[in-house]
Amino acid sequence: MVNRLSPRDAMFYFLDESRTTTHLGALLIVTPERETATSDDADASHPPRPALDYSNLVTLVENRLQLVPRYRQVVREVTLGLARPVWIDDRDFDINFHIRRSGLPRPGGPADLADLIARVMSRPLDRTRPLWEMYLIEGLADGKLAILTKSHRCLLDDDGGNEISEVICDEGPESVRLPEELWMPGSPPGGTRLFVGALAEALSRPGDLVDTVVNGNGLISEARTAAGTSVRRMGALVQQLTDSAPSSPLNNGGTSTRMFTTASVSRRGCAKVAQRYGCTVNDVELAIVSGVMRRWLLSFDPAASISDTVRVVVPLSARDPGVERQIDTDPGWISVGKPSFVTDLPVGEANPAVRLAQVAGLANRFAQSSRRVSRGPRPLFPELGVVPFPEFSSRAFRSLNSRAYNVPIAMGSAPIADRFLLGHRVQEMYAVPMLVTQRALAISIVEYGDNLQFGFMSDRGVIGDLPAMADYVAESYDELASTT
Structure with missing residues (x-):
């Protein structure tokens, strides 16, 4: 099989x-x-x-x-x-x-x-x-x-x-060696077998065949050009009737070249800010990102309104670590496919303390809203013909609502303990985020050691000044720390 x-x-x-x-x-x-030289009677x-x-x-x-x-x-x-x-x-x-x-x-x-x-x-x-x-x-x-x-x-x-x-990576300084495995590649299925099997599956589950026409590949996918036009028009109509993300250059991704930069701030300092204002470290992280986006938008458009917001999608475990534990007993630093929610960053607010309070309040509110919970990008009509109509409708809607947010933020629910590579401690750890279509920026945050490690990936054609965001992280952190 x-x-x-x-x-x-x-x-x-x-x-x-x-x-x-x-x-x-x-x-x-x-x-x-x-390694320092050891005597012959050293502990073997x-x-x-x-x-x-x-x-x-x-x-x-x-x-x-x-x-x-x-x-x-x-x-x-x-x-x-x-x-x-x-x-x-x-x-x-x-x-x-x-x-x-x-x-x-x-x-x-x-x-x-x-x-x-x-x-x-x-x-x-x-x-x-x-x-x-x-x-x-x-x-x-x-x-x-x-x-x-x-x-x-x-x-x-x-x-x-x-x-x-x-x-x-290992959790301790001793590099663990797994038992040797003799790997032998299996025989690949022939083209005829794959073709016949796919045809039989398509006849038994016609929904999958429809999905390949709409969202698939090969020669059949030539038909999706016309279908895609209709889908985009429907998506535009849905967006007019729903709470879509603010119009922003952050949704203008379209080139194949990338930019990457990193920044780091003290987790201990962020914890002090969180304690001072009765919120979580994740709230402080989002407030730092809000300050970064505020500075970038002001440099991009000095006439930005006080009511401006940036909409982000964040893992739900950032609000409730129990969600992460139910899915993955040993959370790592690469997070994909986890339940997420969409929230707004009040980048129009100039006061950092007020901005933090608004970030925490909005995150608490939207994390409890079924309308704001998301499973991320989904294929269109993946199981047409074998699922109830409400499930089909919700999946289609999630696929059509491609402007539900401006920026994805990958962040963990807890700090990552020390990791070692061949016995050598990893000093810095950054997640390199994925940049999907119609997004010009993606952000990752890893809590490692006593630092919050920020990673920024951008579309060079839209955000050519990405290195400035590393400076904005330090500035945004400093203005929050100065309020404690």
């Missing part, structure tokens, strides 16, 4: 067009620790750390791939697009193709690293191979190294599938 992509995985797979790349990943910064139970170099990194990843089997599989499309694509083992899997070395001109600073990451994330993945890459980046200042991971969104299912960066 073939392992077919889920409707949502297939949607993300086919979203990759000339101006859209549905990649995400992580950036890990490590300062390799040098504490072997020296292996060097954090390319060879050892490849060995580590090879050992951990058994935890993420999709990272050794390729996507194979079905003839004529009669069904969703399938996962098959890559019989020519070459780990050295996926793990690469890269260097910065010494001493590489944050701007050099951000530029390299932007170029890497702008490039589409090779669809003839498993859809991921990893980079060992050398040449950073102070002898630091960086690990950048890049994974296609369809590799990560909504039921807790880990990203490769989460798999290679």
Whole structure:
């Protein structure tokens, strides 16, 4: 039996067009620790750390791939697009193709690293191979190294599938080696078998066949040009009748080039602000983002009105950590497919204390509203013919309402404890957010150690001044901290 992509995985797979790349990943910064010489009678139970170099990194990843089997599989499309694509083992899997070395001109600073990451994330993945890459980046200042991971969104299912960066890290300084696995790729199904199987499935479930016409691939998808026009018109009508996001350049994404930047502030300082105002650290994070967006909008449009808002989509676990625990007993730093809600950031408010109070109040209100809860992007008509009409209507609406928010924000429900890579502590950790179509900016926030690590990904054609947002983070934090 073939392992077919889920409707949502297939949607993300086919979203990759000339101006859209549905990649995400992580950036890990490590300062390799040098081992001191030991005597012959040293405790043999504490072997020296292996060097954090390319060879050892490849060995580590090879050992951990058994935890993420999709990272050794390729996507194979079905003839004529009669069904969703399938996962098959890559019989020519070459780990050295996926793990690469890269260097910065010494001493590489944050701007050099951000530029390299932007170029890497702008490039589409090779669809003839498993859809991921990893980079060992050398040449950073102070002898630091960086690990950048890049994974296609369809590799990560909504039921807790880990990203490769989460798999290679350990919770303690001892690098855990899994039992050796002898991996043998399975025989791929022939084209005829896939075609016949897809045809039989389409006849037994005609809803899927309709979905491939509307949202599918292959030759049949030529029909979706006309269908798409009708869908867009219907979507425009729905948006006029619903509470859609404010019109903003943040919804003008359309180029294939990216920009990336990072910023970091003290979590302890944010906790003091939260305690002072009786809110949560997540509220302070959103207030910092509000200050960042306020400064950016004022630089973009000095005549911005006091009533201006920016609408964001945030994981529901940011309000109720119990939601995260029910879904994933060991939350990581890459969050996909989790329940989210849409809230407004009062970027028109100049007073930082008032802005924080409004952020907390709106978040508390909208997190309880069924109209504001979202499961994220969904395929249009994925199960037409086999679901009740109300379910069909709600799914269609969520797909049509493409302007429900301006900016996605990925954030965790709790701090991430120290992580180690080949025994070396990860000093900085950033999630590299996915930038989907019709979005010019995506933000991630990771609580790691005593810092809040912000990652910004933008469409270079819309937000060419992204590095300024790193400065805005510090300014927004400072004005909140000064009120305590």
